[in-house]
Amino acid sequence: xxxxxxxxxxxxxxxxxxxxxxxxxxxxxxxxxxxxxxxxxxxxxxxxxxxxxxxxxxxxxxxxxxxxxxxxxxxxxxxxxxxxxxxxxxxxxxxxxxxxxxxxxxxxxxxxxxxxxxxxxxxxxxxxxxxxxxxxxxxxxxxxxxxxxxxxxxxxxxxxxxxxxxxxxxxxxxxxxxxxxxxxxxxxxxxxxxxxxxxxxxxxxxxxxxxxxxxxxxxxxxxxxxxxxxxxxxxxxxxxxxxxxxxxxxxxxxxxxxxxxxxxxxxxxxxxxxxxxxxxxxxxxxxxxxxxxxxxxxxxxxxxxxxxxxxxxxxxxxxx
Numbered sequence: 017x018x019x020x021x022x023x024x025x026x027x028x029x030x031x032x033x034x035x036x037x038x039x040x041x042x043x044x045x046x047x048x049x050x051x052x053x054x055x056x057x058x059x060x061x062x063x064x065x066x067x068x069x070x071x072x073x074x075x076x077x078x079x080x081x082x083x084x085x086x087x088x089x090x091x092x093x094x095x096x097x098x099x100x101x102x103x104x105x106x107x108x109x110x111x112x113x114x115x116x117x118x119x120x121x122x123x124x125x126x127x128x129x130x131x132x133x134x135x136x137x138x139x140x141x142x143x144x145x146x147x148x149x150x151x152x153x154x155x156x157x158x159x160x161x162x163x164x165x166x167x168x169x170x171x172x173x174x175x176x177x178x179x180x181x182x183x184x185x186x187x188x189x190x191x192x193x194x195x196x197x198x199x200x201x202x203x204x205x206x207x208x209x210x211x212x213x214x215x216x217x218x219x220x221x222x223x224x225x226x227x228x229x230x231x232x233x234x235x236x237x238x239x240x241x242x243x244x245x246x247x248x249x250x251x252x253x254x255x256x257x258x259x260x261x262x263x264x265x266x267x268x269x270x271x272x273x274x275x276x277x278x279x280x281x282x283x284x285x286x287x288x289x290x291x292x293x294x295x296x297x298x299x300x301x302x303x304x305x306x307x308x309x310x311x312x313x314x315x316x317x318x319x320x321x322x323x324x325x326x327x328x329x330x331x332x333x334x335x336x
Contacts, residue, residue, distance in 0.1 A: 043080065043083065043084075045076075046076045046077075047112060047113060048066070049066065049068070049073055049076045049077065049080075050106070051109050051110060052065060052066050052073075053073065053077055053089070053096065054098055054106045054109075057095055057096055057097055057098075058094065059073055059074055060094060077089065084105075087099050087101065087102075088102035088105055089102055126316065128317070128318070129317035129321070130160050130161070131161065131162070132162070132316055132317060132318035132319075133318060134161065134162070134163050134164070134184065134318050134319050134322045135163075135164040135166070135181060136163055136164070136182065136183065136186075136322070137166040137173040137176060137184070137185035137186070138165070138166075138167060138173075138185060138186040139167070139168075139170065139173075139186060139187060139188060139305075140168075140263075140264050140265065141265050141282050142167075142305075144285040146186075146334055147165070147186070149335060150326070150329070151163065153325075154322060154325045158318070158321055158322075161321070166182060166185075169239045169240065169263070170187040170188060170189070170191075170239065171238050171240075173185040173187055174187065174191060174193075174196070174308065177196070177308060177309065178195065178310065180310075183309065183315070183316075184308070184309050184319065184322065184323060184326070185307070185308055185309075186305060186306070187240065187305075187306060188204075188240045188305050188306065189240050189303065189304060189306075190304050190306030190308070191306075195310065195311055196308050196311055197308065197309050198307065198308040198309075199307055199308075199327060200304050200330070201326065201327075201329060202304075202330070202332070202333035202334050203305070204282050204283075204302060204303050204304075204334055205282070205283070205295075205302050206244070206248075206281060206282055206303060207280070207282075207293040207295060207301070208222055208278060208279075208280055208293070208296050209269055209278060209280075209281050209291050209292070209293050209294075210230075210272065210278045210291065210292050210294065211274075211278075211291060212273070212289075212290050212291060212292055214292070217292040220294065221294060221295045221296075221297050222294045222295070222297065223252070223296070223297055223298045224249065224251075224296050224298065225252040225253055227252075227278055228249075228252065228253065230257070230278045231257050231259045231276070232249075232258050232277050232278055233258070233259060233260040233271045233272060233277040233278070233279045234256065234258050234260075234262075234280075235261065235262060235263065235265070235268070236263060237261075240303070241282075242261075244280070244303050245280045248299055252298070252299060259277050260276055260277060266284070266288075269291060270288075272290075272291050273288060273290030273291045274290075280296075280301060281293075282303070305334070307326045309323065
């Protein structure tokens, strides 16, 4: 059987992306029909199994062959058999349909109320104690919910949130953006960390202005804690002289212990030898911790459950 050349989009020998996209739109709705007919080698039987009119199925197969420009079936009365081209096409179609089914099963599993998955981002400084404690408490009532955990700095997490790679994130400062919803959960005091042999190490409290002549070690620009450090120093009347920039708070604490500068940091999980941590009395040295999610994006049941749990911890998020 020879079909007329179709006026619809045809597979381009050059593999042009636009042509491929148009061809995909044409072929996709018919692939399951094709696989059903190929499996049964009988249009009437395939139509019955797939619960579609035989005429619909026959037209779909004829149009598929027309759009491809090749014969996929040889007709033998009421039965059909695959041509060489049909067998080649079927192998790829079966792989494509299997991948679609696998993807469907995956998203259904991730949305399951009891065993689904939450993609959760949080700051590096939340990883040692805060987040493990939160997950332990949450899983007491939701023992089978799974988590994909991402540690990063605030701006990077918000980018991943917007890209759909995260469901929720703990971040600081609490973002204020029209495409996001954010809720303040807690406040964490920051301390001025100095070397153990520093001139200020005998003090317990300090006004930040007293450190105006010090060399600072800080996180890199773009990190929330760096912005907070710069802002607090500005409020204290000076611009910090930065000698080292890093990506992780405990690394900065190590640099302080080595005598390379001072730093404004949240409390450590465990005391670090070689440093002294001073309470800052002025200006108020603290950072707000909040949870953020993408506005107008519906939650799966596991995400909704974890969001509700986080909001219930308002004022009690951080270890005492």
